Amino acid sequence: MxxxxxxxxxxxxxxxxxxxxxxxxxxxxxxxxxxxxxxxxxxxxxxxxxxxxxxxxxxxxxDTKDKYVQEIIIEPKYNSAKYIYDFIEELENNFQDDNFLKNLGISLDHAKNIKKISIEPVIKGTDVLDNLQERYKNREFFKDIMTAYEEGKLEEEGFRDFYKHHKLTINFNKASEYNSKMISSILGYIKSNKYYQKISNLTLKQKKIDIERNKKSLQFIDAYLSNLEKAPLKAENEAIIISSGSELPMVSIASLLQKKELLIELINDQERALILDKEIFSFVDYGDVISKRKKLLNRMMILxxxxxxxxxxxxxxxxxxxxxxxxxxxxx
Known part of the structure; x- marks a missing residue:
């Protein structure tokens, strides 16, 4: 041991x-x-x-190779997303046309400073769902969602109209006082499309008429409810309005109150559209031309x-x- x-x-x-x-x-x-x-x-x-x-x-x-970039977020109107995308995608080729540059009001030398210009949707799944729900109100739209809502297809051309916002990205070769002016001219040219201007004018004209009609309906409901407060109904069965025209149905006070809320919401949306939908697209965020130097500086200096x-x-x-x-x- x-x-x-x-x-x-x-x-x-x-x-x-x-x-x-x-x-x-x-x-x-x-x-x-x-x-x-x-x-x-x-x-x-x-x-x-x-x-x-x-x-x-x-x-x-x-930094000097890809130094200056501008990002602009827009919201297309009147189903104009396809037109805007086609215009941006063909822009580089159209820069070779002197007449096109003349219409834009920019010179070829200034246009050459644009290294790349692209547009892409700001992808939000809720935009797709909202659009599908609006399109299939009276159908089994959830089945359509299950078929259409695939993440791999969200960036395809068929979904462009579904998204509210789209990001325009412009890369410049160098700094220039004409960079912002060129982009402003390009966007102004897109807005000058005669076809969409006619659609905009007609739509806004119709909305003004609809607003007046909805306001008259709202005034009628307010007047009736005001009179009802002064002379309240004595019996529960009297809480019904019988229209003067025999072809119109009877309307309850509860439905009038509901109709009033809907009219107020509808009028607010229509008045908002009169301001925001005057042109083919509206600006959500108009970014300035910025330098990407801060993202690249000192990377190789340390490596x-x-x-x-x-x-x-x-x-x-x-x-x-x-x-x-x-x-x-x-x-x-």
């Missing part, structure tokens, strides 16, 4: 000895690394400075110095490893 305990103690001592030896080797390696960088600090400092300067100039060069220091550290490590292997082979 004592021999077994003695053997166990020897095994434990050997294990602790191995751990101690390993720990010392680890500490020795750390100290060697610190001493190495301490000896070579001038070299790595030069590498850090050279890498930082190089990275700075690379950052500046990257390149670290890369240079890492490469030189790897070089010295491999050289040290090669020397150790040669000594090991020589000892063998």
């Amino acid at each position: 004592s021999n077994e305990n003695y053997n166990d103690e020897i095994d434990l001592m050997q294990i602790f000895g191995m751990i101690k030896k390993t720990f010392k080797s680890f500490l020795r390696s750390i100290i060697s690394v610190i001493v190495f960088y301490k000896k070579k600090w001038i070299l790595f400092f030069i590498l850090f400075v050279v890498g930082g300067v190089t990275g700075y100039f690379i950052d500046q060069n990257q 390149i110095p670290l890369l240079l220091i890492g490469l030189f550290s790897l070089f010295y490590f491999l050289r040290y490893l090669n020397r150790e292997i040669k000594e090991f082979v020589k000892d063998e």
Whole structure:
């Protein structure tokens, strides 16, 4: 039994000895690394400075390639999304036409400063659901939703009219005082479409007529309810209005109150449309031309110095490893 305990103690001592030896080797390696960088600090400092300067100039060069961008969010009216998309997508080709540029009121030199112009929907699933519900009021529209509402198809052309808002993104090659003027001219040209102007004028004219009719109906209901307050009905059965025309149905007071609320909401929507729906689209957010420099600055200025220091550290490590292997082979 004592021999077994003695053997166990020897095994434990050997294990602790191995751990101690390993720990010392680890500490020795750390100290060697610190001493190495301490000896070579001038070299790595030069590498850090050279890498930082190089990275700075690379950052500046990257910024000038895609530096200025403008984002505008619009809300198309009168089912004009397809027309707006087609116009934007063909804009680059149309810039080659002198007559087109003349109609826009911009020169070819200024147009060349537009690197890229694109438009995409601001995707909101609720917009699709609201549109489907409006289209299929008297049908089993939830079945249509299950068929149509697939995330992979939300950006397809067939869904463009479903979204209320669309983002127009313009990238410029360089800063220019004409950038904002060009975009204003392009958007103004889109709004000048005669077909949609006629639709807008006709729709607004009809809305004005509808507002007057709805206001007269609202005045009639208010007048009747006001008279009712002055001479309240004595019996519950009297809470019914019988229309003078025999072809019209009887109307209850409860339905009148409900009709009043609906008329107020409808008039508010129509008056809002008179202001917001005057043109083919309205602006939700008209962003300024901004620089993307802040997003790119210092990225390469930090990456390149670290890369240079890492490469030189790897070089010295491999050289040290090669020397150790040669000594090991020589000892063998």
